[in-house]
Amino acid sequence: MPRIQEIPTLKEWERVGSHSHIKGLGIQNGEVLQVASGLVGQVEARKAASIIVDLVRKGRFAGRAILMAGPMGTGKTALALAIAKELGRDVPFVQIFGSEIYSSEIKKTEFLMRALRRAIGVRIHEMRTIYEGEVTYLDFDMVPHPYNPYQKIPKSATIKLRTKDEERQFKVDSSFAQNLIQNGVEIHDVVQIDSETARIAVIGKSKDYKPDEKERVDLTKQQTVELPKGKVQKEKEFIYTVTLNDLDMARAKRGSLFFSFFGGGKEEELSEEDRAAVDEEVKALVNEKTAEIIPGVLFIDETHMLDVEAFSFLNRAIESELAPIIILATNRGITKIRGTDLESPHGIPRDMLDRMLIINTSPYSKEEVAEIIRTRCKEEKAQLTNDAFEYLTKIGVEKSLRYATQLLAPASELAEKDKKEKIEKKHIELAEKLFVDVEKSIQHVKKFEKSFMA
Numbered sequence: 031m032p033r034i035q036e037i038p039t040l041k042e043w044e045r046v047g048s049h050s051h052i053k054g055l056g057i058q059n060g061e062v063l064q065v066a067s068g069l070v071g072q073v074e075a076r077k078a079a080s081i082i083v084d085l086v087r088k089g090r091f092a093g094r095a096i097l098m099a100g101p102m103g104t105g106k107t108a109l110a111l112a113i114a115k116e117l118g119r120d121v122p123f124v125q126i127f128g129s130e131i132y133s134s135e136i137k138k139t140e141f142l143m144r145a146l147r148r149a150i151g152v153r154i155h156e157m158r159t160i161y162e163g164e165v166t167y168l169d170f171d172m173v174p175h176p177y178n179p180y181q182k183i184p185k186s187a188t189i190k191l192r193t194k195d196e197e198r199q200f201k202v203d204s205s206f207a208q209n210l211i212q213n214g215v216e217i218h219d220v221v222q223i224d225s226e227t228a229r230i231a232v233i234g235k236s237k238d239y240k241p242d243e244k245e246r247v248d249l250t251k252q253q254t255v256e257l258p259k260g261k262v263q264k265e266k267e268f269i270y271t272v273t274l275n276d277l278d279m280a281r282a283k284r285g286s287l288f289f290s291f292f293g294g295g296k297e298e299e300l301s302e303e304d305r306a307a308v309d310e311e312v313k314a315l316v317n318e319k320t321a322e323i324i325p326g327v328l329f330i331d332e333t334h335m336l337d338v339e340a341f342s343f344l345n346r347a348i349e350s351e352l353a354p355i356i357i358l359a360t361n362r363g364i365t366k367i368r369g370t371d372l373e374s375p376h377g378i379p380r381d382m383l384d385r386m387l388i389i390n391t392s393p394y395s396k397e398e399v400a401e402i403i404r405t406r407c408k409e410e411k412a413q414l415t416n417d418a419f420e421y422l423t424k425i426g427v428e429k430s431l432r433y434a435t436q437l438l439a440p441a442s443e444l445a446e447k448d449k450k451e452k453i454e455k456k457h458i459e460l461a462e463k464l465f466v467d468v469e470k471s472i473q474h475v476k477k478f479e480k481s482f483m484a
Contacts, residue, residue, distance in 0.1 A: 055069065153324055215232060344382070
């Protein structure tokens with residue numbers, strides 16, 4: 031494992047994302063629970079999504095795509111992520127926006143092709159020297175980004191691994207620290223680390239770990255495993271997941287697929303021949319029982335921003351032998367198809383709509399908004415007084431759920447500066463004054479319209 035050395039102490043560093051609380055669809059015995067696995071409400075949409083998951087597992091979803099249609103802030107992204115979580119461990123989830131395909135230096139179709147292949151995983155089995163154990167301590171040394179001082183990146187990390195017979199602690203370099211973050215490694219995860227390539231596989235949560243009530247997650251899809259035996263460093267079958275796009279990029283560096291992937295070399299422009307060669311080598315590994323293909327989820331938000339050429343490409347991609355689950359999302363009604371004068375529902379050509387199963391999402395009720403805010407408070411470990419919670423819920427109902435949840439972080443910071451253990455209503459009000467919602471921003475623009483540059 032590159033630049034690794036044993037050291038003494040460390041402390042925990044936590045990471046919270048917009049949808050890090052999503053663990054699955056929240057289905058129990060075929061019934062959708064109102065609140066479960068990080069999801070709230072949207073019962074019919076989640077039931078439809080569970081049927082999609084069943085079809086995928088049975089291999090009966092080929093040649094179709096999914097469209098999530100609903101107002102903004104109704105959980106379309108969360109629902110797509112929940113489908114990926116429901117399908118199992120290591121299932122890739124790739125999110126792109128329709129507008130992205132025009133800002134890239136590569137062709138639109140090439141951008142979409144790479145996104146599609148990033149959403150197809152390959153789980154590879156190899157005998158290698160590995161480090162294996164439960165993560166008992168984890169700490170990151172964060173420094174300002176060299177090109178953006180307001181953003182931080184890991185300079186190094188410290189990690190302690192434990193088995194039933196041994197415990198060891200290591201310090202690792204910046205690339206390995208970044209790898210830990212990208213793989214979402216947390217304390218109490220049982221991991222395997224390839225000593226040569228520093229690739230990480232998260233096997234599951236240790237069965238010895240007993241979360242308290244605050245940390246407990248209902249209906250989690252995370253696998254629990256026994257604490258490994260023996261030494262931390264050992265010879266063992268190493269299981270890791272890469273994507274077809276990873277292998278494409280490795281192939282473009284010339285040479286054998288896996289030599290390039292683990293070694294290095296100069297990256298070259300991708301070609302259809304490269305991709306075809308990768309597909310053949312992956313199929314050969316699958317036939318030898320040393321690899322498994324894991325179709326993932328490609329989630330395309332702002333679908334109305336795609337043009338006719340992009341839709342035609344996706345139409346063909348759906349029929350591909352190696353195709354991920356394609357989920358489109360939009361909050362538009364009847365609108366023009368980009369690049370044409372033709373109007374169509376959601377700005378999507380009719381022939382494409384005919385090939386999709388459409389799931390509608392609806393605005394949340396007041397009770398559901400309150401439950402979502404409660405879930406986010408638990409995820410961000412933010413404590414609110416009753417008055418503050420009711421006021422934040424009111425903001426979520428009257429203005430926007432996203433705006434309400436975004437106020438949590440600045441309000442928490444204000445409460446900390448005020449030396450208060452809980453966020454009070456006055457902290458929410460001050461945060462609301464400092465960080466305005468969309469409507470107030472529009473009013474501000476109108477008020478000073480003449481002062482703005484045309």
